[in-house]
Amino acid sequence: MQLIWLRNDLRLHDQPAFRIAKARQEPLAVVFILPGHWLQTDRQGLDRLGAAKARFLRQSLDDLDAQLQRSGLGLTVLSGDPVALLRRWHRQSAFHLITQAAQAPEEGAWLRALADAGISIETVENQTLFDSEQIAPLLAGWPKSFTAFRHRVESGLEPRVPRAPESLSAAPAEPPFDAAVRWPGGSDTEEGRSQFRGGERAGLERLDDYLWRRRALDHYRDSRNQLIGRDFASQLSPWLAWGCLSVREVWHQIRRYEARYGEDEQRYWLRFELLWREFFHCSMRHYGRLLFRRDGLAARPLPETRFQASYWHAWCQGRTGVPMVDAGLRELTATGYCSNRLRQNLASYLIHQLGLDWRLGARFFERHLIDFDVASNQGNWAYIAGAGQDPRQGRRFDLNWQLRRYDPALMHIRHWLPELADIDIESIIAHQSGRRLLSCYPAPVVSVPEGG
Ligand SMILES: Cc1cc2nc3c(=O)[nH]c(=O)nc-3n(C[C@H](O)[C@H](O)[C@H](O)COP(=O)(O)OP(=O)(O)OC[C@H]3O[C@@H](n4cnc5c(N)ncnc54)[C@H](O)[C@@H]3O)c2cc1C
Structure with a gap:
């Protein structure tokens, strides 16, 4: 018997696991395991599966199950410790395991423990543009920056062209036990406010719509820093993160689009951003656990942080008194998404004004983001904190300047903070910089001085 264990590669297209399984011609089970510790809370009371994220994941699993049912298979969903569950299953009914190569150190530990238990494992690479063997020669001597990485990749590397989905014909194999899933309830999100529906079919539909029907790629570079709207950026990240969409498929569709309509900066820039994602994924493979330490890759120790519970809670609840921050946090917790900017x-x-440990923010994002991707999340947080691979050693944003530049008409703020509907931008800047406080809005927990 053979078992495909899917994690964040929840799709049938560009899915080498199914090709391998088909060639082996043995009874097949397909499983997803919700790791039990995702539901446990840490010292700050954060679990890893907020309501919006859980909903997106369930929709993705349901979609995959429905598609597999058509081939007489179906998706088994279990919950618990993946290593314990797979070892137990293997003892009762031995299998050959086909699964994704590890990205995070935690996954590496799972795969090693399974191999130690005598399970034969075959890995596929479904989250990145390039396979390890494709990219290894280029990365001999790890590049010092994203730019160096990009130059090497762009000097002649192309992702493999995805193959058409396999027609499956394996006989289904059942799990010999039941480990029912306990899903979290959905109180802190509003279904109606999310424009994202999980699943491979919804992801492919969004790609088609964004690229070919709406041709929104034509203004991608100019609009990608906006804060609100449907097409300012691709908004493909949730499907990419769960692997409902193959990043190689996205890349090659952009290539086809460029071939049909011509190459320019606007259209190229989406591939440029996909290379950022690739950079963070390769970085995680290269540095592993180092990226989870407070000082990360910093040449010198980061400034000391002091945990201020009141700051932390204000940030988590979107009540810092700084409207742009609060609006962003309210969007994030309600929908599981907000723009890159x-x-x-x-x-x-959180890092430079509240002086909190960047890893707290990363954990909060992990809980809420429907596009949570460990490499991109850890990489971006570390980068801004100065613990990442950044020649400038950290990024501090001037929030007053950012507001004038990216929300000059206050469209985002007014959408998420209706209590500020009648307030103009100068009054907001005076408020958040502590110059003249508004009576209708909480005072900033830490103000943002003009000029940084
Ligand atoms: C603090 C912080 C945490 C983040 N956490 C995540 C995360 O957990 N998961 C995640 O997918 N992205 C994360 N990002 C990156 C980025 O914000 C999102 O990928 C992007 O906003 C998703 O929207 P989009 O699909 O419309 O992006 P687009 O602008 O359309 O970009 C296309 C794709 O390129 C990739 N991409 C774009 N920008 C980045 C970037 N800076 N880093 C890595 N990949 C990028 C994403 O896969 C994205 O879907 C984070 C950024 C910051 C600053």
């Missing part, structure tokens, strides 16, 4: 500002405020 807002994420940068939320992170900068």
